[in-house]
Amino acid sequence: MKGYGWSDAPMVSPGDPEEGGLPRWESIAVEAVGHVIEFWGFKHNQGRVWALLYLRATAMSATQLEDALGLSKGGVSMLVRDLERWGVVHRVRQPGAGAWHYASETDLVRMVTRVIEERELAFLSRIRAELTEARRVASSAPGVARDRLARLERMNSLAQAAERALRVFLRTARLDVRSMLATFRDPGAALRARGSAPLSVPQQKS
Amino acid sequence: MKGYGWSDAPMVSPGDPEEGGLPRWESIAVEAVGHVIEFWGFKHNQGRVWALLYLRATAMSATQLEDALGLSKGGVSMLVRDLERWGVVHRVRQPGAGAWHYASETDLVRMVTRVIEERELAFLSRIRAELTEARRVASSAPGVARDRLARLERMNSLAQAAERALRVFLRTARLDVRSMLATFRDPGAALRARGSAPLSVPQQKS
């Protein structure tokens, strides 16, 4: 797999280029989102771009994004294109300027769950199909011991379980998110909601 | 992220080396598990090794694994070592032979959920910590507009939601799996249990 903050080095390296002059707090947040998004199977920079656009409520031009995040022209182009395709960023004409400006939508999470839904679920179903196929082939082949077949069968139900679990996950995630979107759209709600569900984090290593 | 059966090419390439002579059904199943396991953040070949050991109820030597799966000597060594460390494979002395033989445990799934739990959950918590930090820095810095802060706050609750969702996922996955382990341990149960899973299940070792 990919990066995953495995190491114990800080995720935002303390002495790095300082993000082309982004205020430190923005830089931290942007980077954090970058990591989350990468975690869910997207590109780090897609997350960074979205996060920056989201944090500044205002739309930004490609050039601004370039030197705010230290990306190349081509890079920004491809990144915003992807984000646009997923509907989490849209381009607008800014009154004064000739160039396009990009603005974030709030439904990053929707994108994540939807894409995961499509991608991962399809993936798992496919696996299950393969296992079924294997079982078919095996049972119609001569000389395959019975307990071997049984094991295949059990593997199959394992895949089924995984798929079921993922499905549940997506459903609950969507619920969580839906209740959160309200928060997202209603400024101030976030502050009000602070108390609920503190969810302390049990830390355990092996 | 990684491979993810994105493309529409068949997952088991039709004309490939035929896995050093594995029967086709075994090859399909082994490959399927390989993909699943990779999906969860492990190596493809770790899944293949485990799957083969599991499908053959019998223990196999390193050499057997090598040419059954087309791996190198060093590769097998490292793979089984990892699997051993995770407790999903263990080595045994075979009566007749001098070399080690490897056998599979049934709790592959347990391993997956546990590792995910430790790894991913820690990851998400960390993100949340970072966002909190960003908020701290931002609020103690001069001239940060109020709505910017609010947006940060909302991001934070987004991360919280993700974490909560993951937690739920792991919990349900574990339930599903637990009910399945019975199936795994009890040959023949797979056939009986086809409909819905039995719920009372003996919990065992860690």
Add this chain to the structure above:
DNA sequence: CGCCAAGTTCACGTAGTCTTGAACGCGGTG
């Protein structure tokens, strides 16, 4: 009509991960 800036596309370089294969250590056997 042609210019210039913005945007897009693509071959290449780079970084990171996984696998290989050779060198080494170990233990048993003739």
Add this chain to the structure above:
DNA sequence: CACCGCGTTCAAGACTACGTGAACTTGGCG
């Protein structure tokens, strides 16, 4: 004691994904 097979380790290679930057296209405006 030397040999030989098995297991381990590690540096080098293969492979893949990502970002870059230059060439190219597009669109607005004089």
